[in-house]
Amino acid sequence: MSPADADKSDKNGIEYFHIPDFTLAGGTTLKDVKIAYRSFNPTAPRTVLIPTCMGGRVNSMLNFTSGALRDYHVVVVAMIGNGESTSASNDPHFPSDYSLRYEDCVRAQFQLVTAHLHLSELEAVIGFSMGGQQAYYWAVMHGTGPQPFVRNVVVICGSAKTSGHNYAFIEGPISALETSSDYARGRYREMGVKPVQGLRAFGRAYAAWLTSAEWFRQELWTQFGARSLKEWLYPAEGEAPFEDWDAEDLLVLARMWQSGDVGSLVPAGDYRTALETVTARVLVMPSLTDQYFDAHDGEEEVKHLKKGVFAPIPTIWGHVAGGGANETDTKWVDGKIEEFLSGQ
Amino acid sequence: MSPADADKSDKNGIEYFHIPDFTLAGGTTLKDVKIAYRSFNPTAPRTVLIPTCMGGRVNSMLNFTSGALRDYHVVVVAMIGNGESTSASNDPHFPSDYSLRYEDCVRAQFQLVTAHLHLSELEAVIGFSMGGQQAYYWAVMHGTGPQPFVRNVVVICGSAKTSGHNYAFIEGPISALETSSDYARGRYREMGVKPVQGLRAFGRAYAAWLTSAEWFRQELWTQFGARSLKEWLYPAEGEAPFEDWDAEDLLVLARMWQSGDVGSLVPAGDYRTALETVTARVLVMPSLTDQYFDAHDGEEEVKHLKKGVFAPIPTIWGHVAGGGANETDTKWVDGKIEEFLSGQ
Known part of the structure; x- marks a missing residue:
């Protein structure tokens, strides 16, 4: 985001x-x-x-x-x-x-x-x-x-190094986008479609992770102009996070994120080394x-x-x-x- | 789960x-x-x-x-x-x-x-x-x-009372399922389809929430027989969590969960009262x-x-x-x- x-x-x-x-x-x-x-x-x-x-x-x-x-x-x-x-x-x-x-x-x-x-x-x-x-x-x-x-x-x-928990978290938004009907298993481009529903679902599967339980308790989504939690999760058309992104770009970045490990740069293969x-x-x-x-x-x-x-x-x-x-x-x-x- | x-x-x-x-x-x-x-x-x-x-x-x-x-x-x-x-x-x-x-x-x-x-x-x-x-x-x-x-x-x-954070979390799995191509906006039944991909995506958008960061750090998915985190997130066909559920049943329960608030039972409308x-x-x-x-x-x-x-x-x-x-x-x-x- x-x-x-x-x-x-x-x-x-x-x-x-x-x-x-x-x-x-x-x-x-x-x-x-x-x-x-x-x-x-x-x-x-x-x-x-x-x-x-x-x-x-x-x-x-x-x-x-x-x-x-x-x-x-x-x-x-x-x-x-x-x-x-x-x-x-x-x-x-x-x-x-x-x-x-x-x-x-x-x-x-x-x-x-x-x-x-x-x-x-x-x-x-x-x-x-x-x-x-x-x-x-x-x-x-x-x-x-x-x-x-x-x-x-x-x-x-x-x-x-990307932790297992972090890896599993981002798999959620990835899954929402990849499984979405308008992403169409990656054929959205040749079909001339922008997979808006998939991108918006990606954003919603991401939303609860961004801040904290206490942030939600204090209803700080109001600071982004939302009048309700539902409105924050379902913003107006064109205003959802990631909605202006290309789906494939998001997936490329998310998979790079999951693979993050400086250990891969050294022979020992360990991030601490x-x-x-x-x-x-x-x-x-x-x-x-x-x-x-x-x-x-x-x-x-x-x-x-x-x-x-x-x-x-x-x-x-x-x-x-x-x-x-x-x-x-x-x-x-x-x-x-x-x-x-x-x-x- | x-x-x-x-x-x-x-x-x-x-x-x-x-x-x-x-x-x-x-x-x-x-x-x-x-x-x-x-x-x-x-x-x-x-x-x-x-x-x-x-x-x-x-x-x-x-x-x-x-x-x-x-x-x-x-x-x-x-x-x-x-x-x-x-x-x-x-x-x-x-x-x-x-x-x-x-x-x-x-x-x-x-x-x-x-x-x-x-x-x-x-x-x-x-x-x-x-x-x-x-x-x-x-x-x-x-x-x-x-x-x-x-x-x-x-x-x-x-x-x-279901907290805002909890509400937002379950909106993720809901979104993955509802947006999935095989859920087909609820028409899966009349089409005679079991929305397996949507149900599996629901499970993956749920997965990182179930336990804790420390649980992942200790790779305790091994205790469920998985040999890798990927295998835990992508179990064999028929073995994913929620895969044997009816999609509409899951959505009915998830929406009830989101609405949870004993305050609705009293005139004051407050769970504390x-x-x-x-x-x-x-x-x-x-x-x-x-x-x-x-x-x-x-x-x-x-x-x-x-x-x-x-x-x-x-x-x-x-x-x-x-x-x-x-x-x-x-x-x-x-x-x-x-x-x-x-x-x-």
């Missing part, structure tokens, strides 16, 4: 970096892969990269440019598959076997940062949710050794009430990080606390990032 | 009580309503009633007859709608507007107990999950005054890790009960801890019931 209220179709300031040939971890070689991104404050000396989250677009992400990152060059980048960068919805050669992996996203982002933006280091990679998982992949792929390419990593409501190689500083910032990116997993992760800091968000907003859903938590997160980046 | 491993099609010992005319809260009058039940140890002087839960059948419920209730006459009764008592699947006149309510179930069960079994009191009503919600309706409808008809009520992983009228002793036994019947709601409930006892189950098995999913919790629950019933 997109964290901010920004217009998701806003193409303002978006640029595209093209990679002529790009081989995905699954084996497919794609021609002319495009990576959508936006640069803020490009003349600042230090650069921070922010990859998108599930349901996120370049211009809907929190970018902290009026807070903690006001003095940084901030690059918000669309992960492969999100519909802005190369994706199932815009490249007919995109693999249909859901084999996109986080390491593909990070390899393409590394090319953007080095070959295109000509940077020799990143001050930080900051990500929320699936963006947080990409940040962990950055840490293991480019945050090691005495002079790590990325010096600081901030993981907001993410994890180094992988984290132990990281020399970058890492701020691990789960939400105390997150129902699927469990804060306990973050506590375990910092035990295996050389320079890990654990700072859970004290909130009843669950997962979305880290994505800009309310001003209080956003300020808290912004403050922690500022403190972390200035404390080197 | 059915708590026990019993064969759900087991009709052993099931009897039927017939009500010639029965008007539901929604206004429909049904002819020849049948209530399925089973009596254990019928000559014992004191009787305990156990209504079924979501996904439960008379012979799949925990009945405690070899433990806490060994010296009681135990009557396990199928709630209206479950496929054994009068339901959408076996009565063509059953209302199609999902207007079945818990008070209908309890009114029919009261007739069974008084007009058919000729009892003038119940020692206890004990229920798990939706059965626990029925037990709360029993408490408010027949557990008041100086000599309440039901003397003791045990609510295991239930609640007096309703609980304050209860003179029966009530054992409130949520699971500490239940993701949808939140233990905090149970804590709040006992504040409004004259004779309420709060005894949360210390477990990582989440909701299903109260339904017989593992021996340790079942023993703990059984022990608490024995202690509670002997402590009068």
Whole structure:
């Protein structure tokens, strides 16, 4: 679910970096892969990269440019598959076997940062949710050794390895969409149909997970303008979360999310071993009430990080606390990032 | 999800009580309503009633007859709608507007107990999950005054009012089933189709909610014979939870569950006011890790009960801890019931 209220179709300031040939971890070689991104404050000396989250677009992400990152060059980048960068919805050669992996996203982002933006280091990679998982992949792929390419990593409501519980949760929305009549087992495109009912069901199977029991107890859906819980679950036509997404893009991202495990990057195959190689500083910032990116997993992760800091968000907003859903938590997160980046 | 491993099609010992005319809260009058039940140890002087839960059948419920209730006459009764008592699947006149309510179930069960079994009191009503919600309706409808008809009520992983979070959770499985292609907007029956894909998607959208994050961390799906999480989410054909259910029966029950609120039984319309009228002793036994019947709601409930006892189950098995999913919790629950019933 997109964290901010920004217009998701806003193409303002978006640029595209093209990679002529790009081989995905699954084996497919794609021609002319495009990576959508936006640069803020490009003349600042230090650069921070922010990859998108599930349901996120370049211009809907929190970018902290009026807070903690006001003095940084901030690059918000669309992960492969999100519909802005190369994706199932815009490249007919995109693999249909859901084999996109986080390491593909990070390899393409590394090319953007080095070959295109000509940077020799990143001050930080900051990500929320699936963006947080990409940040962990950055840490293991480019945050090691005495002079790590990325010096600081901030993981907001993410994890180094997708837990079984998290995997099982996202299988619910996946099942609702895949089984829906208008998704038509993936034939919706050739039939010229937008699977609106399937996309709306995907959103409803997601809804109770986003926040927390206490959030529902306080009926905080009113803060999104809903007059009743039913209205929140069944918004007006065109206004449901994910309703403007391509179904196949959502499924590609959801399957990548399920496969998340930085352990796959090291011979031992264990995420803890992988984290132990990281020399970058890492701020691990789960939400105390997150129902699927469990804060306990973050506590375990910092035990295996050389320079890990654990700072859970004290909130009843669950997962979305880290994505800009309310001003209080956003300020808290912004403050922690500022403190972390200035404390080197 | 059915708590026990019993064969759900087991009709052993099931009897039927017939009500010639029965008007539901929604206004429909049904002819020849049948209530399925089973009596254990019928000559014992004191009787305990156990209504079924979501996904439960008379012979799949925990009945405690070899433990806490060994010296009681135990009557396990199928709630209206479950496929054994009068339901959408076996009565063509059953209302199609999902207007079945818990008070209908309890009114029919009261007739069974008084007009058919000729009892003038119940020692206890004990229920798990939706059965626990029925037990709360029993408490408010027949557990008041100086000599309440039901003397003791045990609510295991239930609640007096369905919380917003709980409501939103069950909307996920509902959406997966209702949107599925083989459910065909309810036309599956006239098409002669069993909506297997929709029913299996219903089960998958339910799966991550049943237990807890820690349960998944310990990979306890192995205790159900699954060799991987994927195998647990995608069991063999015919073996998925709810796959043997009628789709419309599931939807009728899920909508009744969402509407659960004993406040609807009193003029004030508030569940707390309703609980304050209860003179029966009530054992409130949520699971500490239940993701949808939140233990905090149970804590709040006992504040409004004259004779309420709060005894949360210390477990990582989440909701299903109260339904017989593992021996340790079942023993703990059984022990608490024995202690509670002997402590009068």
